[in-house]
Amino acid sequence: MELHIIPFSNFTFMASFLFILVLFKIVKRWRCNNSTMNLPPGPWTLPLIGNIHQIISSSLPHHCFKNLAEKYGPLMHLKLGEVSCIIVSSPEMAKEIMKTNDLTFCNRPNLFLTTILTYNNTDIVFSAYGEYWRQLRKICVIELLSAKRVQSFRSIREEEVSNLVKSISASEGSVVNLTQKILTTTYGISARAAFGKRNIHQEAFILATEKALSLLGCVSIVDLYPSIKMLRRMSRAKTKFEKAQRDLDIILQDIIDDHKRSRNEESKDEDLVDVLLNYQQENYHSKSQHPLTDDNLKAVIQDLFTGGGETSSGVMLWAMSEMVKNPKVMKEAQAEVRRVFDGKGFVDETELHQLIYLESVIKETMRLHPPLPLLVPKESRERCQINGYEIPAKTRVMVNVWAIGRDPRYWVEAESFKPERFVNSPIDFKGTDFEYIPFGAGRRMCPGIAFAIPNVELPLAQLLYHFDWKLPSGMKNEELDMTETSGITVGRKYDLCLIPITRRT
Numbered sequence: 001m002e003l004h005i006i007p008f009s010n011f012t013f014m015a016s017f018l019f020i021l022v023l024f025k026i027v028k029r030w031r032c033n034n035s036t037m038n039l040p041p042g043p044w045t046l047p048l049i050g051n052i053h054q055i056i057s058s059s060l061p062h063h064c065f066k067n068l069a070e071k072y073g074p075l076m077h078l079k080l081g082e083v084s085c086i087i088v089s090s091p092e093m094a095k096e097i098m099k100t101n102d103l104t105f106c107n108r109p110n111l112f113l114t115t116i117l118t119y120n121n122t123d124i125v126f127s128a129y130g131e132y133w134r135q136l137r138k139i140c141v142i143e144l145l146s147a148k149r150v151q152s153f154r155s156i157r158e159e160e161v162s163n164l165v166k167s168i169s170a171s172e173g174s175v176v177n178l179t180q181k182i183l184t185t186t187y188g189i190s191a192r193a194a195f196g197k198r199n200i201h202q203e204a205f206i207l208a209t210e211k212a213l214s215l216l217g218c219v220s221i222v223d224l225y226p227s228i229k230m231l232r233r234m235s236r237a238k239t240k241f242e243k244a245q246r247d248l249d250i251i252l253q254d255i256i257d258d259h260k261r262s263r264n265e266e267s268k269d270e271d272l273v274d275v276l277l278n279y280q281q282e283n284y285h286s287k288s289q290h291p292l293t294d295d296n297l298k299a300v301i302q303d304l305f306t307g308g309g310e311t312s313s314g315v316m317l318w319a320m321s322e323m324v325k326n327p328k329v330m331k332e333a334q335a336e337v338r339r340v341f342d343g344k345g346f347v348d349e350t351e352l353h354q355l356i357y358l359e360s361v362i363k364e365t366m367r368l369h370p371p372l373p374l375l376v377p378k379e380s381r382e383r384c385q386i387n388g389y390e391i392p393a394k395t396r397v398m399v400n401v402w403a404i405g406r407d408p409r410y411w412v413e414a415e416s417f418k419p420e421r422f423v424n425s426p427i428d429f430k431g432t433d434f435e436y437i438p439f440g441a442g443r444r445m446c447p448g449i450a451f452a453i454p455n456v457e458l459p460l461a462q463l464l465y466h467f468d469w470k471l472p473s474g475m476k477n478e479e480l481d482m483t484e485t486s487g488i489t490v491g492r493k494y495d496l497c498l499i500p501i502t503r504r505t
């Protein structure tokens with residue numbers, strides 16, 4: 001085959017021409033978007049890049065947004081490339097967005113890299129607001145994550161957590177990597193609830209998911225200049241994402257095919273894939289407007305799996321870290337768990353509701369370390385006014401729940417870990433107290449709370465009941481590193497390694 005090489009002078013001419021064309025397009029669009037609107041206040045912008053330079057130099061977006069909001073206010077406008085963004089940093093403004101104007105802000109932006117990972121945004125988290133999303137959300141709330149369904153997974157949780165305790169006991173007195181152990185447990189629970197019995201896919205799927213999630217931390221330049229379609233073709237991240245997606249897809253299709261083959265086996269317990277397949281069939285026979293394809297099911301399974309694993313393990317690890325740093329809290333939580341379960345001699349789910357102090361430890365952990373510090377980005381569906389300012393259609397909205405949770409105007413000793421503040425307090429994470437919204441609020445609020453809480457509570461209760469905990473090699477409690485990772489979910493940067501001492505009664 002003959003290879004055509006463009007002569008250098010022609011190539012330079014074409015490249016320069018393209019560059020000028022792109023520049024012209026960006027300037028035109030940028031000028032249009034910044035015309036005479038009364039936008040919320042924000043830092044000064046540079047031509048073409050807007051505020052990108054101000055956030056690129058800072059380590060973590062939620063930290064940077066908090067610092068900027070202290071200067072520009074709780075409803076702040078940023079221009080990131082071509083895209084208008086609003087950063088919300090107070091309970092009052094969060095309520096405006098997620099309650100008063102919820103219908104305007106309940107869309108998700110169409111992001112380049114998530115589109116690849118979520119079968120063209122046909123999952124629940126990233127699908128556009130509309131009939132298709134409503135259908136998925138209904139299945140989720142009524143079928144997949146209902147209190148009854150969550151209760152049906154009780155034996156899975158108890159078995160997986162008991163395996164965690166056994167494996168920690170086996171390393172008694174030596175350093176244990178709690179991060180690895182807790183991740184295995186929470187992903188184990190999610191995988192068994194989603195796919196049924198432990199199977200050959202589980203380990204491979206966990207690895208492929210972790211790889212895909214770590215990639216999701218990147219912001220693609222393509223999403224900052226959506227009008228320049230050429231950037232999509234040139235993206236290097238695209239190749240990595242497509243590879244990660246292909247690996248996940250092979251496993252997910254295998255799981256679905258396995259389930260289709262064994263559907264008529266009588267002894268089989270129903271898992272979440274079975275529920276989805278039943279729905280797919282009923283939906284097909286009723287000639288629904290939105291029949292669910294296998295790809296749609298795979299997108300939903302991915303949501304349930306990642307929703308259940310990464311967030312819950314993050315909360316558990318931050319809770320253990322905070323308790324190690326605050327030994328008085330650890331002592332009080334241990335005393336409560338031991339008082340409630342000593343009569344029985346083991347921890348199970350029946351008495352978890354009596355652990356009032358532990359519940360407050362979990363709430364306090366999510367105040368200081370919400371697993372999604374900026375929630376999931378939203379997008380306005382039409383032009384609207386908030387607090388006297390104009391918000392253009394298709395503005396990206398990020399709610400800085402991390403900053404709201406640490407704001408001394410709403411929390412006494414805001415930076416200290418004090419679970420007592422939640423004991424006997426009416427403040428809850430159900431989406432009505434806007435100073436505390438780790439699960440979001442409004443139409444797009446997390447539907448997985450009932451699934452998440454026992455996933456966190458049971459393992460923590462067991463870790464506190466069976467073990468005392470020490471830091472390795474004479475480290476002092478206050479020296480424990482609390483640095484965060486960057487990404488859509490924010491966990492501990494360094495693995496939590498502790499020494500367990502088995503409690504002997």
Ligand code: HEM
Nearest residue numbers: 124125304307308311372376439440441444445446448452
């Ligand atoms: C501690 C654990 C969890 C936390 C902190 C958490 C937090 C969140 C947050 C902040 C959102 C976005 C809300 C918004 O945009 O306003 C969300 C959405 C979502 N979560 Fe969770 N989540 C957790 C566990 C789970 C679990 C266990 C599942 C399912 C098994 C789940 C499934 C979902 C789904 C499907 C959505 C998308 C909802 C939509 O866009 O309509 N989450 N979650």
